[in-house]
Amino acid sequence: MEEIKVSVVIPVYNVEEFLNNTLSDITGQTLKEIEIICVDDGSTDTSCKIIEEWQKRDSRIQLIKQKNQYAGVARNNGLKQAHGKYVVFWDADDLFERNALEVMYTQAEQERSDICICEARKYDNAKEKYIPSDAYLKENLLPEKQTFNKFDVPDYIFNLTNNVPWNKLYLREFILKNKLEYQAIKQANDTYFTIMALFLAERITYVKDVLIAYRVNNQESLSGKASDTxxxxxxxxxxxxxxxxxxxxxxxxxxxxxxxxxxxxxxxxxxxxxxxxxxxxxxxxxxxxxxxxxxxxxxxxxxxxxxxxxxxxxxxxMEPADFLVQKSITRRVNNENNNVRRKILREKNKALNESVKNLKAEKKALQSDKKKLQEEKKKLQKEITDIKQSKAYRLGNKLMWLPRKIVKRG
Structure with a gap:
């Protein structure tokens, strides 16, 4: 049996709109020695049918079904079926670069790490655009060394990344040894798992490549229903x-x-x-x-x-209502200030680009003048050479030889 390098565990719940794209990203990974464990959490849409269709095309895909117990339990059940040396817990509605697993696996192997963290960004589902974010890997808090643990950065070990599970590749043996599990709660089930993993890991490494995009402004996601819990x-x-x-x-x-x-x-x-x-x-x-x-x-x-x-x-x-109003005003003012700053920066950038354009034009004109002068110099040098080589010049030189000698002796 071929060695499984990475197990990809995916909790699935009513994500028919995004599931095909996600499975396309995962089955298309450049690292081929993977298994894909989809754990359906009692979906009421066509998510299971979509996975079953994909199973016909790719034998690496497994489907586990459970009653609705939320993503934490789904991840735990997927982990129980995993055989890979490493494991990732990816969401069924996110976007993944095709080389994500290969980059993280290679780094983890090279550094012999328990955890490998990657950089990520957001994808605004409503506006259909990518948004840069430093929430997933804060480079300014990373130590100089490529591999570290809590003793190297005790003041920031939990702050240099956040609690999301999907931008981290874990050594499966490390998870099992420390008996790490996700909590069986509707939201924030990854807090305990991630915090304890960062605390207990002896070797943590990272890659600065942006490999994953987290989908935001999706009202069907659990984070879009926070008030239920x-x-x-x-x-x-x-x-x-x-x-x-x-x-x-x-x-x-x-x-x-x-x-x-x-x-x-x-x-x-x-x-x-x-x-x-x-x-x-x-x-x-x-x-x-x-x-x-x-x-x-x-x-x-x-x-x-x-x-x-x-x-x-x-x-x-302050009362909650007053605090909320003040925060809203502060955000609006900050947004307006940011808009002003962006406008000023755009104007400065425009002026700078215009200056660069003018300088380039001046440089081009100077280069043209330089070329003309060089050609003129070359032409004059040729004329001088031609004159010196002419019979009249040589005869004149000879005729002037005697008078010059007389002048010198005089």
Whole structure:
């Protein structure tokens, strides 16, 4: 049996609109020694039929069916069926470069790593365009060495990437050895898995290639229905906190963890789709959430992003509606300021391009003048040579020889 280098585990739920494109990206990977494990999470559309049609064309595709238990359980069940040396957990509606697995696999093998992280970007489903993002791999927080662990970057081990599972390739043996599993919750089921993996890994490496595009503005995704599960994100962080703080090394990475959790709380608050759910989450944070994590007593210098510390303090002083209005105004002002900055930059860029264009024209004119002068010089040199070689010039030289001698002697 051919060695399976990478197992691709894909939780599938009602993604008929995107599934063909995703399976095309995955079956078309330049790394051929892979298995593709699709775990259908009780889809009610034609997702299963689409996978079955693909199975007829590609024997590497497997289909596992389960009742609706959400992506975390689907990933766990897919992992149980995996045989690859490495495993990735990809989403069924994202976009993948055809060399993604080969690039990450090669890097992981070269560095003998437990985890390989890649750069990614977003794809706006509504506007149909790609959006650059530094959320998935923060290059400014990476250590100089190519392979690292929490002891190399204790202050940023959880901040140099985020909790998404799909931009990370894992050594399967590492996952099994540490008994890592995704949580059986509707949303944020990847918090515990990713945080613990980054904490426990002895060798983490990365590639700066943008290999994956995460689809946003898809109202059918779980993140588009955050208000259905108001406290999922908080519960996932609390579950993780209660387990990771039992390790002796936790104090080493404590501030990295707290900052990552705080960022997660703000993200969860901002993606709520109803004011009722927003208010519930807001009040929970100021009444118990921040305190449970010790964030309420954190010094300002220990919070990495200044606005997060300021917002936390404001939340204790303001009603949810007032805070939301103020944040909306701030965002609008920031957007307007950004628009002004972009306009200024465009104008500066236009002026710069015009200057470059003028300089190029001047350079071309100077080169033309230089060429003309060189041709004129060459012509004059030829005329001088012709004169010197003429009989009249040679005769004149001889006739002038005697007078010059007389002048010199005189």
């Amino acid at each position: 108001v406290f999922c994100a908080y519960d996932s962080w609390l579950y993780t906190k209660n387990r990771i703080e039992k390790y002796e090394d936790f104090n080493l990475v404590r501030f990295s963890f707290l900052n990552r959790a705080l960022s997660g709380f703000y993200h969860a608050l901002n993606i709520q789709t109803t004011f009722e759910s927003y208010e519930k989450f807001y009040r929970m944070l100021i009444e118990e959430g921040f305190k449970m994590f010790g964030l309420d007593t954190c010094e300002e210098e220990n919070i990495y992003v200044p606005w997060m510390y300021k917002d936390m303090k404001k939340m204790y002083e």
